[in-house]
Amino acid sequence: MFNISKHLRLPSLYRSDPAKQDAHFDENEYVSGLRKLMHGFDLMLNDDVSGTKETFNSDTVESCIGKAGNAFYHAILGLEPTAIEEAWNCLNTAEQRAEARRKFMEIHDLRVGSYPGGYEYQLCVCDLSLMQSILGFVAGSLFDNVKSAYHLRKTFLSFTKMMEHVREVQQKKETGEIQVTNSNAQFIDEFIESGISTGYGVLTFLISLLSPSVMRVLSFFSMHGERKDAVQLLWKATTYSNMQGAIALLCLYAFNALVQSSASIVPLDYADELRRCQDGIDNVRQRYSNGAIWAVMQGKLHYLRGDPEKALELEKTRVDTSMEQIIAMKGFDTAMLFVGIRKFKEAAQAILDLEDLNSWSHSFYRFFAGCCMLQHSRELKNNGGNIEESENYLAKAIEYLKQSPTLVQKKKRRVLPVEMYLVRKVQKWEDRAAKLKVNLADAMDIPPYIELIYIFVTWCLNDPEHLLILRSELERCQCTEDDGVALQEFLLAVVERHLKNYESSRARLIRVMNMNKDYLSQANRDFWILPSAHYEMAALEWDMHALEAEREVKQQLKKAQEYHNYDLEGRLSMLTQAALQTVQSEKP
Template sequence: MSLLGGWFRGSTSKSSPASSGASQADLRAQTISLLKDAMAGADLIMNDDIDGAEASLKKTDSTFHSFGMGACVFMKSILGFEKAIMAEASSRLNECETSAWNEIKKAEKEANSSKSKSESIYPPGSEYQLVLAESYLMSAIIGVLHESLTEGIKSFYKLRKAYVALDAIIQAESAYLKQRGIQSTPTQHTAKQNGAHEHEKMPGSFDDDVDPEFLDADESHSGDQTPLQYQGHLSNGNVDEAEKKLNGLSLNGNNSPQDLPLRGGFEGGPDSDIFADPIDAFVHSGTSMCFGVLLLIISLVPPAFSRLLSIIGFRGDRERGIEMLWQSSRFDNVNGAVAGLMLFSYYNGLLGFSDILPSDADVIGKGAIVGYPAERLEGLLVKLRARYPDSGLWRFEEARSLSNKRNLTGALEVLKNNNSKMKQVAALNNFEMSLDSSYVRDWAHARDDYLRCIELNDWSPALYYYLAGSAELELYRSACLANTKDDSQISLHKKKTEELLGKVPVVAGKKKFMARPLPFEEFVVRKVKKWEERSNALSIDLVDAVGVSPIQEMVYLWNGLKKMQPVELENAAKDLSWDRLTCSEKARDKIQMETDERALHDLCHAAILRNLEKFDEARTKLQQVLKLDKSAFKGSNKDDYIPPAAHYEMAVLAWVEGRTGTPAETKKKIDDCQSWLDKVARWEAYVLDGRIGMRVQTGMDTLRWYKREHGLPVY
């Protein structure tokens, strides 16, 4: 009997004779046909057609089609961060979890009553285990983004359940491949090794009277827990020999970057005989995608939070997660597309504002998975754009790839001509266009685009108003400093700046993250309050009480500096000039005397100098910050992120300088870099610790990779 006979029960006749060979063949053919139909419907999501996807998926009442509907709403929710859509997605996914669980039990029961042996890689109900795991993972992501602390805590429980469900599928795949003389996959591990206790059963094997929603580990169990990461390797024949061959792969060879085998990974892709069965290909690509996302997400949390997760048995593995996403992206189905989306989100998003990364030579020559593989990403983007020609999502990623190559003009051209049918994609596109306009100092366009974000997305109006007001402030300052002053323009820009900044505290606080204010909202409200206090103390208008360019501070926090050409960096430095302040000279001197204001100026200027490769000048600026007492940055309206950010900048300087010295000098610089990062990782809580923390985490991953490659001690 087919292992998947019960998958689409809603669409098959209940009177089909289970014992008939012909009927079973027909049933499997129908199952495959329905699978392709469901995946084709879900695939429309990635082509900017969520409405079409929903219409297609509604036609069949199966668990898998139901899951596709949940995925549609999930995509809308995470792209738009809209509370109502998040609630709808949670509801749909909860229903899918229940349905998938019931189908697992039915599939097991049918398999137990059948006398025929399955030829499938995976055990009965594995397709539902995958649906269950993906539902858990999506629900967890929504829960973390939710405003409720309770929902956030539940999310970590669901992450654990997703892990356990995926573990069962991976072990089955490893056992199947081993029987056929193929070494286990890079995802092989045991549940006991990774935090699942001995008495726990895998999904699909739970006791009938236990609701999976409430199943948990024995609190009194004292067994060891090791990190949530895989330990095996995929190769044919001798493991060591295969790894040597795989480690020597280069992107400069004849292979297409998209088709290169994973470094130390499994070579079985969509054309492999192993996954000739479309259902097996679906389960494999989906498991690789889902577990890759899980490992990557856990690895991205800030250092302080990751220590908490490690206590309860969660530890991400960024390299392994990325490898698994690349493996999944080789499949031409919706799983592969989602894996591709996650890869672009990681490389163009996180690595887009990170600094301590392997060099291009290391990425190409040594396969540094923690680096930015421009050639391989280009191949993946070409493939996805060909598959989804109507999607604005991939054009958006094309623009981000261009900006990462310091081609902001080209990026803006793509973004301005990217008209997406999906409101959520349009919002992402518009915000990226706003940032890029800020990087090239097109203040009028930046202002208008930030304001348009409020129309397209309700995630953080306070931040959008702040950014728009900061762009308008630059227009006001430029008008005040123009050779031929135009009083009407000065008055116009001043009034508009006051209006925009004045809205920040009014609209703030409506959104929360894990029951706390959004970090950036808390940050911008502090800034405005600081200027209001200064305005009252110095008896000057609010806009004239602003010190260091707030838009250039935001450029630093988004690390737009690494996307700028030298001339753009030099112009950004000019915006930091104290001469651009519009208050009297006496008031300007008092603003400059404020410790955190002066330190902010030095921090932003040091980052610009570093990107201009003026390392000695950058270090001098940072040393002025480092010698200041920490207490000077404590207080309700102080910029408390500056000292840890300065330490991070010192780590970056050590990293970039260390790559060009002698071996002895390089080792010392690497040690210095590690020391600076360790200090930031142990820093007490501050408003923007999440944003700085992600850069620190990426830097630590890079250092671990570098030390491993060069035989240095890793700790």
């Protein structure tokens, strides 16, 4: 992704049309510049903010690209609107300058190593374009029109062609037809080969996760993404002991620890993939010993692999970094971990601490904290705890839950799906509280933290003890409206599936599917459980029969994809698409 590298100290390159520029070329100086740029990215991954800034402080093309890669890194970690906008502008400027340099190198056939002149810069242009696509994807604005799809198409076609060339060259190296002994050429070849493997792997992987509606647009441009091939490419790229290998590992971590950890349908070798990720991160930490992001990733993986004590130990350890994005990322993971081990008081504080670090969504932080405070209050009351503390937390929970919709920043950026969800939920509770003349907490049929677990902390459902607590709590809920009954049935079905009570889970899901669609689509009801019920039925079939139930699994997933215009649609769309790719990847 960030493999944008080169350092040509050729002043004439900046002044005139590429075709008319002086082709004076110093190979050693050129390669030295590339090494310096790669070193700058190494500093970035090692949290050396001042060192990175110093490396990229000139007005050269390579510094421009370095600044763009660094801006992207900060934006993707924090997901703050202002950082995303700044990174987008940097990437656009860098892409234009890299393209001009590519043309010059290609025209004069200035080459080092086994690849044509300008190949390094073609790679850089593609990487910069890919980074813009990723930012657009996470910001929700990438595919607003066909023009955006065409932009991604150019990147895809370029990467595809370059990947084919790399495979040809590597095959000739294996047969001895091409031999590279010069150190400069070896460095450039590795730069190109590792960069293209990583970039093409990331791009095809990203495409494999896109929703069917987006894929229909991309199909007009002959674009496709096979996750199995993408994952293999990325694992191969991790063998390079450079920044490219580290970025490939980051992508694999994002898939396995962020996407798949929220999924109900995972690969049959998921445990092995988590182990490979952890082994890879342990190895990378030897190169980037000061990089806090690697420590944060280690903590999350320990929990996913069944060691919450070790995970909590790592999450509680202070990270020595000046990057607030990583501190915020660690804080978010810590909050989720506390929910997973049922420490709701600590979870509330951990998520509230993010308000001073990150502007991603203060409305969500307040909503999440309110749900956790409410559960802490209830557990104190039910277990004979401090009554005064229970009442204080109850009052604070209600205050935060009511505040959360008012903090949605509609004018500054697009409203996030999770914000649409919380606005609807709070409005639903307030309407019901007014109708029943009770406080907000008493208007809730289902403890709201259980929904948060399903949406954000799915991985804690692998803990049998936690599951039994959830089942007991859900069974005690006195739901008086069909909407609440449907949500109760759905959440119990999820719990029963994880407890391997498959027939009970199936019966509950069928009852949810038979709910009146028009009824659930009215007012502020939980319509999202209808498509989610089909997704969970697919997961049930997968758990029971794996590939033997391929037809049934795909059928249920496609039914889930037929529902539209509900909050959390983006989340379920990604998970259903990932599930379809999982089924496809398991086939021999």
